[in-house]
Amino acid sequence: MSVAVITGSAGLIGSEAVRYFAAKGMQVAGIDNDMRSYFFGPDASTEWMRKQLVASTKNYEHHSLDIRNQDEILRLFQRLGANVSLVIHTAAQPSHDWAAKEPFTDFNVNAGGTLTMLEATRRFCPEAAFIFTSTNKVYGDAPNSLPLLEQESRWELEKSHRFAEKGITEEMSIDQSMHSVFGASKVSADVMVQEYGRYFGLKTACFRAGCLTGPNHSGAQLHGFLAFLMKCNMTGTPYSVFGYKGKQVRDNLHSSDLIRAFDLFFEKPGSAQVYNIGGGRFSNCSMLEAIAMCEKISGREMKWEYVPSNRMGDHIWWIGDIGRFQSHYPQYQLRYDVNAILREIHEMNYERWSTA
Numbered sequence: 001m002s003v004a005v006i007t008g009s010a011g012l013i014g015s016e017a018v019r020y021f022a023a024k025g026m027q028v029a030g031i032d033n034d035m036r037s038y039f040f041g042p043d044a045s046t047e048w049m050r051k052q053l054v055a056s057t058k059n060y061e062h063h064s065l066d067i068r069n070q071d072e073i074l075r076l077f078q079r080l081g082a083n084v085s086l087v088i089h090t091a092a093q094p095s096h097d098w099a100a101k102e103p104f105t106d107f108n109v110n111a112g113g114t115l116t117m118l119e120a121t122r123r124f125c126p127e128a129a130f131i132f133t134s135t136n137k138v139y140g141d142a143p144n145s146l147p148l149l150e151q152e153s154r155w156e157l158e159k160s161h162r163f164a165e166k167g168i169t170e171e172m173s174i175d176q177s178m179h180s181v182f183g184a185s186k187v188s189a190d191v192m193v194q195e196y197g198r199y200f201g202l203k204t205a206c207f208r209a210g211c212l213t214g215p216n217h218s219g220a221q222l223h224g225f226l227a228f229l230m231k232c233n234m235t236g237t238p239y240s241v242f243g244y245k246g247k248q249v250r251d252n253l254h255s256s257d258l259i260r261a262f263d264l265f266f267e268k269p270g271s272a273q274v275y276n277i278g279g280g281r282f283s284n285c286s287m288l289e290a291i292a293m294c295e296k297i298s299g300r301e302m303k304w305e306y307v308p309s310n311r312m313g314d315h316i317w318w319i320g321d322i323g324r325f326q327s328h329y330p331q332y333q334l335r336y337d338v339n340a341i342l343r344e345i346h347e348m349n350y351e352r353w354s355t356a
Contacts, residue, residue, distance in 0.1 A: 001059070003083045005076075007031045007067055007117065008091035010046035012227075013133055015053060015216050016255040017088050017262065022057050024263075029080060031073075031091065033064045035109070039098050049216060067091050067113035077120035084125035086266050089117050090133040092186070096311055099182035110185035111192070118196045118204075126202060129269040131262050132193040134206040135186050136168075136276070136320060140177030141313050143168060148317050154247045154286035155317045167251070167280050167319035170208070180313035190274075197272030205265050207258070210278030210320050213341055214255035215348035226252055226290065226338070230345045233294040234353040238303045243310025246287040249317045251279035254336035254344075264329040273328075276320035283337040284319050293339055297346050 004021045008014035009030025022028045030053065037045035054062055065072050077084065092110050093099060099106035114132065121130050136143075146168075147158040157164045174187060190206045197204035213226040232239040261277055285293065291302045326332050336344075 001025070001027045001083070002085045003027045003029060003080050004086040004088065005029045005031065005080065005084055006088045006090065009062065010034065010050040010053065011036065011090060012214055012216050012255050013090040013212060013258060014088070015049050016214065016259045017090070018053055018060060019057060020256075020259045020263065021086065022059050025059075026086070027059045027083075028057070028061065029076070030060060030062045031065050031067065031076075032062070033066050035066070035093070039093060039095065067116055068108050070116050073116050073120050074123070077124040080124070082125055082127070084121075084128045087117065087121050087125070087128050087130045088133075088262060089114060089131065092133070093182065096137075096180040096182045096313060099180060099185065103181050106181055107185045107188070110182070111188035114189035115192055118192060118202070122196060122200050122202060126200075128203070129266045130193065130196070130202055130204045131265060132189065132204065132206050134190045134193070134208045135183070136208050136210050136278070136315070136318055137179060137183035137313070138174050138187045138190050138208055139168070139172050140174065140179040140183055141315065142172055142174075142177040143318055144316050146317065150245075150247065153288045154249050155244065156249070157317060163321065165281070166323055167321035168276065169321045170274055170276055170324055178313045183313060194272045194274065201271060203269035203271050205270065205273040205275065207261065207275050207277045208320070209258065210251040210253060210318055212255060212258060213252050213345070215345045216255065225250065226341060227345055229290055230294050230298070230342055231349070231353050233298050233300055233302050234346070234349070236300075236303060238305060240305055240307050241287050242307045243314065244316050246306060248315065249284055249286045249319065250315070251284040251319045252338050252341060253278045253283065253334070254341050257334050257336055261325060261329070261332060264332055268329070270328070275322070275325040277322055277325060278320040279334065279338065280320060280322050282334045283341070285338045290338070290342075293342050297342055
């Protein structure tokens with residue numbers, strides 16, 4: 001049986017991938033040691049999802065391994081061998097703010113852990129497709145130099161700019177900008193994934209995502225924008241908006257839309273590919289707009305405060321152009337916009353959060 005190895009398997013993207021590829025009939029080896037609870041506290045733990053997956057997913061095998069542990073990762077890959085046809089690497093330290101507190105941990109997880117996964121793939125299953133969940137933060141704060149205009153509820157790009165119609169393409173430079181410590185560690189991983197494609201010929205892809213979201217997200221203040229926002233609304237927890245007048249814009253991609261993109265690459269892999277992936281013009285919102293949507297969906301007023309200082313290296317406006325991926329896989333279309341995402345988050349977490 002063909003094997004998929006998925007890191008961060010109890011997280012938002014990992015758990016979606018586990019269920020998707022198990023349903024396709026693949027054996028799935030999940031790697032997740034719940035470091036999210038170390039990063040963001042017990043409320044962000046993914047242990048609840050691990051239990052769900054183990055209990056309900058056929059052909060799933062969980063491994064509580066640290067991706068920084070080269071010996072254990074190599075041992076697992078050696079055992080699985082050439083049966084591995086797909087590696088999806090989603091495990092990461094995902095927060096700007098947290099990375100600045102422990103730069104060694106951040107870099108060793110994001111860059112070192114990715115190198116470990118790549119080398120294990122090269123040694124034991126070099127024909128496997130290797131998919132890396134990268135980030136738009138590899139571009140640093142370069143998007144903030146775009147000609148942005150302030151509107152009533154959001155910042156927006158000047159209509160004459162080449163990125164205005166569909167969003168920012170992969171042509172944007174990753175150099176000469178502030179990335180944050182987190183962004184720099186993800187750049188290192190991103191470039192290494194490309195290099196294992198070019199230098200060693202592995203079938204690799206970097207998916208540079210905007211905000212990834214969905215009902216399975218263990219959202220926390222430092223990571224998990226829409227899920228945490230809706231959780232705060234439903235539980236009456238105060239929410240803090242940092243800088244840019246609350247008009248900063250993000251595109252938002254449902255986890256299932258991302259996994260369908262992964263599957264298309266898996267079925268027809270390239271090498272050293274780089275794709276911006278996100279909600280694009282179809283699914284995006286500002287903070288103010290997201291708060292208004294949460295209030296309308298839940299029927300509850302949001303408790304929130306504005307903090308004038310923005311997070312260092314944070315984007316004012318990010319809408320990614322997914323046109324390059326669609327040019328390679330023209331059948332790909334997004335299914336969830338922001339409103340649909342928030343409604344699903346509300347519906348699927350209502351019992352858990354409304355009684356919190």
